[in-house]
Amino acid sequence: MEFLFEVQVILTHKNIKSNSTFRRNDHEMRIFFHAISCLFVLILYFGASASLEPQREIPLKKLAFGSCNKQRLEQTVWDGILSYNPDLWVWLGDVVYVDIMLLPGYFFPRSLTYIKGEYDYQKNHPKYKQLIEKIPTIGVWDDHDYGLNNAGGEVKFKADTQKIFLDFIDEPKESPRWDRKGIWGSYNYGPAGKRVKVILLDVRYWRDPLGDTKGDILGPDQWVWLEEELKNSDAQINLIASGTQVLPWDKPLQEKWSHYPIARQKLFDLINQYKVPGVIFLSGDVHYAEMLKSDLISTYPIWEATSSGMTHTCQTQSRGLCGWYLHRFATSTYHVSEFFYDFNFGTIDFHWDAPEPRLDISIRNENGTAVVVTEIPISSLQPTDKKIEGENIPKGYLEAPTGEFYVRITALVLCFVAVALPSYCIWRCCCRQKNHQVRTEHSSTKRKIKKED
Secondary structure, X not given: OHHHHHHHXXXXXXXXXXXXXOOOOXXXXXXXXXXXXXXXHHHHHHHHHHHHOHHHHOOOOEEEEEOOOOOOOOOOHHHHHHHHOOOXXXXXXXXXXXXXXXXXXXXXXXXXXXXXXXXXXXXXXXXHHHHHHHOOXXXXXXXXXXXXXXXXXXXXXXXXHHHHHHHXXXXXXXXXXXXXXXXXXXXXXXXXXXXXXXXXXXXXXXXXXXXXXXXXXXXXXXXXXXXXXXXXXXXXXXXXXXXXXXXXXXXXXXOEHXXXXXXXXXXXXXXXXXXXXXXXXXXXXXXXXXXXXXXXXOOOOEEEEEOOOOOOXXXXXXXXXXXXXXXXXXXXXOEOOOOEOOOEEEEEEEEOOOOOOEEEEEEEEOOOXXXXXXXXXXHHHOXXXXXXOXXXXXXXXXXXXXXXXXXXXXXXXXXXXXXXXXXXXXXHHHHHHHHHHHHHHHHHHHHHHHHHO
């Protein structure tokens, strides 16, 4: 551009006269070179756009996703993700942890300065920097990176945290996500016939308080947007990402969509109303990984892949109790795989050109080795004329464990310890004293017998 401008200045300030057929006066020459300059700018602009846009026209072959990443802990999982080398990385929430736990289940928010600092800390992690330098990255938040554990629309600083989050994932400034009240968004990848749509739901910004079973999760604007996205989708695979789990309703001690049954059913109704093919839910939050499937909510099986625990899991937080807890309180009717509760991330391999096109959804350990693999033929993800059976959820499962619930449980545990521990100590002392007395009497009796002999 600078070169063209210099040529234009030189030619328009000299009186160029020639018998050539290209002889022009100064005014015509100025117009001519302005036109050339504009054409050059357009070529640069559309050429640059063309160099980026075709990436979305190339079919996705490998996608990776994960959640629950404590920025101050060791982050060993990035090596596995980098070796897998996905075409796209999707955050499913808890990118960082910016609140502080006062009691089990009861958290307190931090300042915006602190929040911004922790996001910057994660963005500058050497391994994560390697990822974002070579792999496109999108994502959505859950609660701890939103600002407060299990929080919803009541968080007062959410608009500021939204800017911090979108800046963290390098969301383009022209993206509509900057102008919304909430960070929901969608992205299309691949050509017609091999297209994948990734729909990112914001399950925090507008969510009603826990305990309100008639409440909402997405809010009116996000519902309108989501309906249009599903109605107009021409993708063969529609990945719907949510920070919290969508399918299971029978996990009493964790946060999930079924605590808002009207909103959850509305989501299923939209999928069925517009006969959306290839719906697969992606979720995080729970500090373990699993695969779920429901044949009851649509005319074809709906799958959910949960990957949670990039830096900490149920196992690292409560060694010895994790397996017991999962099998006692987290085994859902829709659970179709083994639990995996070491460090993990999830992947989807798209086999578009196989004799029978399919998806391989995997849960991988920190080294990138697949430990749970589910093969799903794309043909099995098409709407049919089958009658939808529907669910029969007992009312008790709709009640959500709130922060107060965890505080009460903690108080009961502390009271039990306060009573049980002294009682145990007293009992031990009494037993020891009694045993000592018995031994003394026994020794005395033996000495007496010895003397008589």
